[in-house]
Structures are given as C-alpha cells and as structure tokens.
Amino acid sequence: MSPTIREARDSDADGLIALIGACWAEYDGCFLDVDGEVPELRAIASYFAGRGGRFWVAEQDGRVVASAGYLPSPVGIELCKLYVDRSQRRRGLGRTLVEMVEAAAVAIGAAEVELWSDTRFLDAHRLYERCGYVRQVRTRSLADISNTVEYRYAKRLIVH
Numbered sequence: 075m076s077p078t079i080r081e082a083r084d085s086d087a088d089g090l091i092a093l094i095g096a097c098w099a100e101y102d103g104c105f106l107d108v109d110g111e112v113p114e115l116r117a118i119a120s121y122f123a124g125r126g127g128r129f130w131v132a133e134q135d136g137r138v139v140a141s142a143g144y145l146p147s148p149v150g151i152e153l154c155k156l157y158v159d160r161s162q163r164r165r166g167l168g169r170t171l172v173e174m175v176e177a178a179a180v181a182i183g184a185a186e187v188e189l190w191s192d193t194r195f196l197d198a199h200r201l202y203e204r205c206g207y208v209r210q211v212r213t214r215s216l217a218d219i220s221n222t223v224e225y226r227y228a229k230r231l232i233v234h
Contacts, residue, residue, distance in 0.1 A: 077132035077139050077167060079174070084117040086131050089138030091115050097157045101194045104220045111218050118143075122154075128178060129155070132167055142171035149228070150184030151175070156198070163197070172205045180231055187231060190214065190224040202227045 082090070091108055094115065098104040106112070114121035122129040122143050129143030139159040144151040153175045158168045179187050189207065191198050199209070207227040216222040 077134040082129040150186035151179045153189040188228045
C-alpha cells in the first residue's frame, strides 16, 4: 500500500519530528534541536499557513513517512522540509512531493522554486537534480549546532 499524502496538521508534530530526526541522524554531526532551532515543527500547519505557505505529509500505517512544503520567497517560492523516510525512498514519493510544490507554485503564479539543502544530503541533491533543479554558486551557513552549510538550488517554472 502506498502512503497517503495530505495537508499537514499541527497534531503531526511528533511524527514529523521523528521523521526529520531520523533523516538527520543518518549524517555524522547532524543534530535536530527542535526547540532551539526549528520550533515550527511543533505546529507546522499553523506556521506555514500563517506565512502564506502550505505543508503536506505522507502517512502510512498511522506514521508520517514524508513531508514537504513551501513558503513565499523573493524569487517565487521556497520548497521546504522535503524529507522521506529511508523505508520509502526510491519509490517516487520525494518526486511526487516536489511536483506538488511546483504545481502549487504555478497555481499562484510563481516563476521560480528555490530550496536550500545541507551539503551533506547527497541523495537529496541527486533527487533535486533529476527533478530539474540546478545547484547555484551561492551557499549559506546556518551557524547552528550541526554546523550546517547549505547549497541553494533553483528551478524556473513555465507559468501560463
């Protein structure tokens, strides 16, 4: 049975935190400090809706197995928090979520989607590149407990 994708709810907090924590734990030196650095995970739907965005989760057997959302950005929209549980990877779920974000971008007239991805997340980079995203020269350092440096990826959309 395939996971069901739905709009996120604030009550997804525990499942979302578990998903992202497990994904980050796959990388040396990558730590999830929810209250110190990503408190929005505790009320993800309210956070995204309050900033003009949307957020989805994929659920299977009552467990959150993937997530993605978007927020407005100066270039159009920013794809945010795309995570897929290890057990669900390479089945098209990540691509489906990327395509949902892109469709939402087109629907609101955004001409570009950007995203930021930790330099350590090599599998994610391959997915983004297969989906047509191009890594930009620009990087950013988050000065967080994981010493995160992120690559910027961007994709121009055809808006009708």
